[in-house]
Amino acid sequence: MRWTTTSGCGVGVDEDVEAGIVGWRVNQAREKGLEVFVEGTELGRPLYERFGLAVMYVDHLDAYEREMSDEWRKLEREILPMHWCFMWKPAEGVYEKGKTVLPWQTEMNRR
Numbered sequence: 449m450r451w452t453t454t455s456g457c458g459v460g461v462d463e464d465v466e467a468g469i470v471g472w473r474v475n476q477a478r479e480k481g482l483e484v485f486v487e488g489t490e491l492g493r494p495l496y497e498r499f500g501l502a503v504m505y506v507d508h509l510d511a512y513e514r515e516m517s518d519e520w521r522k523l524e525r526e527i528l529p530m531h532w533c534f535m536w537k538p539a540e541g542v543y544e545k546g547k548t549v550l551p552w553q554t555e556m557n558r559r
Contacts, residue, residue, distance in 0.1 A: 474501075478539075484536065485534070487534055488532065490532070500537050501537045502545075504550075509528065510528075
């Protein structure tokens with residue numbers, strides 16, 4: 449999946465449109481037997497979870513600089529902290545913690 453949704457960004461995109469796009473792409477992956485990987489912000493997380501994607505990892509953006517300008521500090525206050533999530537849905541459809549084998553932990557991928 450490669451697109452950007454704008455939930456919570458104040459751009460005015462209808463959430464039903466976003467849900468339609470995500471659902472359509474997740475269904476395409478299912479029909480083709482493909483797993484789904486998504487990186488998104490915390491703002492989009494509920495939308496992706498609604499379609500069965502599980503959060504595998506959460507990280508945050510750090511904008512620290514030794515010599516920060518006033519403009520840099522202003523931007524840092526306005527947009528940070530920004531957390532992003534790495535989300536995944538297996539080709540089989542449902543992720544069960546402790547049961548589903550993660551593709552990056554298989555013997556084939558350790559070689």
